[in-house]
Amino acid sequence: MQRILLAEDHDDNREMLMRRLSRAGFEVRGASDGQDALNQALAWKPDLVLMDVSMPIMSGLDATRQIREKLGATIKVIALTAHAMNESREACFEAGCDAFATKPVDWPHLMEEMARQFQGKPAP
Amino acid sequence: MIRPYALQKHFSNVRQEAPVIVLMIAIAGCAFALASNHSWPLLWAVGFLALFGVDTWFAGWLVRSGREHLRTKTAAIQLGAMCGLTVCGFMVAPIAMIATGDLALAIAATAMLAAAATRATGILSVSRISGSMTLAPFLVLPVLSLWHPFMDPAAHSEFSHYVASLAAVCGLGYVVMAWRTRDVIEQKLERARKEALLQGRAAARDAMISKLIFKHTSMRAALFDTKARFMAVNEAWLGAIQLSEQDLLGKTMAEAMPSAKQDWHDAITLALTGVSSQKMADHRIRADGAEVYLDWEVHPWYTPDGKIGGAIGYAQDVTEVFLVRADEKAKQERLTVMIARAQEALDEKRKLLEEICSPEVVSLRPSQPSWHAKLESLKEPLDMSGEQDPNNQSAGQLLAGFERVLSDIDQRDHLLATAVQQLSEARQNAEIASQAKSQLMANVSHELRTPLHAILGYTEMLIEDAEQDGRQDAARDARKVQDSAHHLLKLINEILDLAKIEAGKMEITHEPVNLNELADEVLQSLGPLAKNRGNRLILATPDDPIVVLTDGFRLRQCLMNLISNAIKFTQDGQVAVSFEKVSTATGRAHYEIKVADTGIGMNAEAQARLFEPFQQGDGSVTRVYGGTGLGLALTREMMQLLGGTVCVESDAGLGSTFTLSLPAKGLQAKDVDLQIMADEAAPLILVIDDDEVSNTLALRAAQNLGLNGAMAATGSSALAYLANRPVDLIILNLELPDMDGYACLAALRANAALNDTPIVVIAADDDQRKSIALGAQEHFMKPILGSVLGAAIARLIRPKSEALDVETIELPRYRLWRANS
Structure with a gap:
């Protein structure tokens, strides 16, 4: 069972996504801020992190940078953001994210993207 | 009275003959002493030689004493006295010998006298007075000697006859020699006289010419002697100072012209020490009070023996020239000042304008009056109210015009500054507002999307659950929620797009x-x-x-x-x-x-x-x-x-x-290099290729055919260029830096204006079919020879007059054209 760490500060959203991911057959853990996400990522070493960009204490991008620094490319990171501007997309890739998805999440699209990441294919 | 040249000749003759004379006198003394058995002839000989020495020295002294002295009577008498005394000294012995009554001695003595007399006549050519005095003893002393016997007539000897004969021969020889010498002297004298005459005439002519030049030159000239006294002045000088020659000659400058400035006197004094001085455009007040400007100079002049003979001064009135020049200079200066100040005023304006256009526009008020003051100061050098000088008038008009222009500029600057300031403020406000707005939109979008995320997610789960449980009503209701949420999301996205466009952040x-x-x-x-x-x-x-x-x-x-x-x-x-x-x-x-x-x-x-x-x-x-x-x-x-x-x-x-x-064109046509190599009306070939070598090859082929060429390094620039003007043939390299060559070919063929423009494709492969299918007429594989390309161009390009009337034809024109060709 693939293990997914969901970093999301919005409680409802986190709960919703965790439930949907569980239903979809993943082992899911949640983190409520960037620091928490980093700690859990280092400790639990999930297969993939769904990383919200705007989070308190440590932003999703900073957390991603640290994960990349400490764990290299062993963990896939998909950025989640409610920002739809072009520059934020570029900022995510620059920080080391493998893919990018906007909120509200287009569920089929997200599933496709995750499948692609698990197969080791680069984002289109 | 004494002719200097003759004296000189005489003196040199005497000096030449001196050894002979000394020898002969010594022989004569000894001979007489032997003949008369007395010793006094020896004393005579010594005494006479001493006298002769004095005479010779005296003649030399006379020669050196200078011409002035020789001209005086005194010199002639001095010379005569000296020569006469010498002759008297000489005659003592011969007369004594004659007085002995011995025939031989008498003959010898007479011969000596004759010789001496002949020699003495030489003095006549030097001076008549001196000559007369020299010859006088020859008349007086023989007479006196008849009256006074010197010695015993009986005392003579056999031996004395031989001596007397010898003396007589010597004496005659001397006479002959003296005559000859005199002839030579006479000839030389004659020649010298003629030369002197010629020289004198030349000198006189030179003197006359100098005098005429001196007299008639318009330059004022005056000659001064070593005591700074006027020696001569010319008419121009006299005319200028209104004094007569008599008032000046022999007087110094200070004496004759007491009102003249001291500096001239100083200059003359200086010239007497050998130093020249001069002054240009010297401002002087004339005796009648008129102001004049003189160019003057004072130099020393030299005698033939190189001594300073005095001073010569020249002066010329340059008042008119000077005033004209000074006027010109003043105008020039005035103009220079005007231009400089105008330049300053303009510089200031320019600086002001630069300031106006700078970001610090707020602190600017273009009412700074300093350049107005500068403009006012421009008028100073122009005496606007004064004389009717056309230069000043036109300059004044110019200045007035300039002032108007500057005033206009000032006014405009003021308006400009105000406008720029307002614009700047407005822009800043707009920018701030725009920034705030787009930030707000971005934030709003984010905040709206976050809850939507939850709404959509839960709704989708609800739908799934309801469908699983078979609760169709609930599923339908949940779908309504889902539709509304999707609608809301689309709305948010579009608002965000609009906001991006308005904020200028939409990238195209x-x-x-x-x-x-x-x-x-x-x-x-x-x-x-x-x-x-x-x-x-x-x-x-x-x-x-x-x-x-x-x-x-x-x-x-x-x-x-x-x-x-x-x-x-x-x-x-x-x-x-x-x-x-x-x-x-x-x-x-x-x-x-x-x-x-x-x-x-x-x-x-x-x-x-x-x-x-x-x-x-x-x-x-x-x-x-x-x-x-x-x-x-x-x-x-x-x-x-x-x-x-x-x-x-x-x-x-x-x-x-x-x-x-x-x-049809979204890009600039600026990258296309158009080269008119033939007649402007000649067909134009467009080469689309980023390789310079290929470009040159194609262009040269075009040039050889008398066509014009244009080069485009990119497909987009070529497309942009072609949107505005047609060409007659296109050469397209399929390897383009900015777009796919086939896409470019398709885009070219999509342009209806190029319907009957043949396209030659140059590619790295030989996939002819694709190129031809996309509308190319020729497909060449690289590398291609210039001659092949040229032949293809020549075949494809046709005179414009032959273009078909294709308006009624439905098919794309290039295809029809291909069928015909």
Whole structure:
């Protein structure tokens, strides 16, 4: 069972996504801020992190940078953001994210993207 | 009285003969002493030689004493006395010998006397007085000697006869020699006299010429002696000072002209020490009070023996020249000052303008008066009120004009500064407002999306759960929630797009977009929607792909808006999408994409409000047909960004036709290098290639055929260039730096204006079929020879007059042309 760490500060959203991911057959853990996400990522070493960009204490991008620094490319990171501007997309890739998805999440699209990441294919 | 030259000759003769004379006198003394058995002839000889020495020295002294002295009578008498005394001294012995009564001695003595007399006549040529005095003893002493016997007549000897004979011979010899000498002397004297005469005449002529020049020159000239006294003045000098020659000659400057400045006197004194002095344009007050300017100079003059003989002064009145020159100079200076000050004023203006246009515009008030003051000061050098000098008048006019111009500039600067300041403030405010707005929009978008995320997620889960449990009512209700949330999301996205456009943050790319493919894709994605509403979708595209340089993503968005709108407002009808290339009267080509429906249509009033945000044709429309009300507003904004337009034709109940108009050129034609190598009317070849060597090869081939050439390094620049003007042949390298060569070829063929323009393709491969299928006439594989390329050009290019009348032909013209060729 693939293990997914969901970093999301919005409680409802986190709960919703965790439930949907569980239903979809993943082992899911949640983190409520960037620091928490980093700690859990280092400790639990999930297969993939769904990383919200705007989070308190440590932003999703900073957390991603640290994960990349400490764990290299062993963990896939998909950025989640409610920002739809072009520059934020570029900022995510620059920080080391493998893919990018906007909120509200287009569920089929997200599933496709995750499948692609698990197969080791680069984002289109 | 003494002729100096003769004296000199005489003196040199005496000096030459001195050894002979000394020898002869010594012999004569000894001979007499032996003949008379007395010793006194020896004493005589010594005494006479002493006298002769004194005489010779005296003659030398006379020669050296100078010509002045020789001319005096005193000198002649002195010379005569000296020579006479010598002659007397000499005659003592001969007369004593004659007085002995001895015949031989008497003959010898007489011979000596004769010789002496002959010699003495030489003095006559030197001076008559001296000569007379020298010859006088020859008359007086013999007479006296008859009266006074000197010695015993009986005392003589045999031996004395021989001595007397010898003396007589010597004496005669001397006479002959003396005569000859005298002849030579006479001849020399004669020659010298003639030379002297000639010299004298030349000197006199020189003197006369000098005098004439001195007299008649317009320059004032005066000659001074070693005591600084006037020796001579010329008429010009006299005329200038209004004094007569008598008032001046023999007097110094200070004596004759007491009113003259001291400096002239000083200059003369200086000249007497050998130093010249001069002064140009010396300002002086004349005796009559007039102001004059003189150029003057004073030099020493020299005697023939190199001594300073005095001073010579020249002066010339240069008052007129000086005044004219001074006037010119003053004008020049005035002009220079004017120009300099005008320059200063302009510089100041320029500086002011620079300041106005700088960001620190707020602190600027162009009312600084300092350059006005400068302008005023310009007038100072011009005596505006004074004399009627045309120069001053015109300069004054010039200045007045200049002042007006500067005043205008000042006024304009003021307006400009105010305007610039207002604009700057307005821009700053607008920028701040715009920034704030786009930030706000971004934040709002984010904040709205976050809860939507949860809403959509939970709703989807609810739908899944309801469907699993078979609760269809609940699933239907949840779908309504889902639809509303999707609608809200779309609204947020479009608002965000509008905000991006308004904030100038919408980025537009330019890429070749195949319209056929784009339209096909949009229609396919909207197929289910159209089917739901019973609509037929029709796509009418030209056979050949149309490639446009534009932003495909944004164009797709616009097309999607229009077509989904058309489907929404049409029930059981049809929606037709078509596009074509249109050339307007001005020659500007553009592409038109039409979306025509058979839906409800709208009236003119609704059309007018159609493209405003949240203004659908009818307030109730949104409720009935859905839609955000932002799609058309966004479409208009994006089409503007793409350089195009969107417009609508419609009537209520008769459907609507929306037209997207897209410029055929989206890029600059600046990168095309046009080279007119032949007649301007000659056919033009466009070479599209980024390789300079290939370009040169193609251009040279064109040049050899008498054609003009243009080079485009990129496909986009070539397309942009061709949008404005046709060419007669195109050479296209399929390896382009900015776009796919086949896309470029398709884009070229999509331009109707190039329908009968042959295209020669140069490629790395020999896939001829594809090129020809896309509309190329020739396909060459690299490398290609210049001659081959030239032959192809010559074959393909045709005179413009032969162009076919293709207006009525439906097929693309280039194909027809190919069939003919």
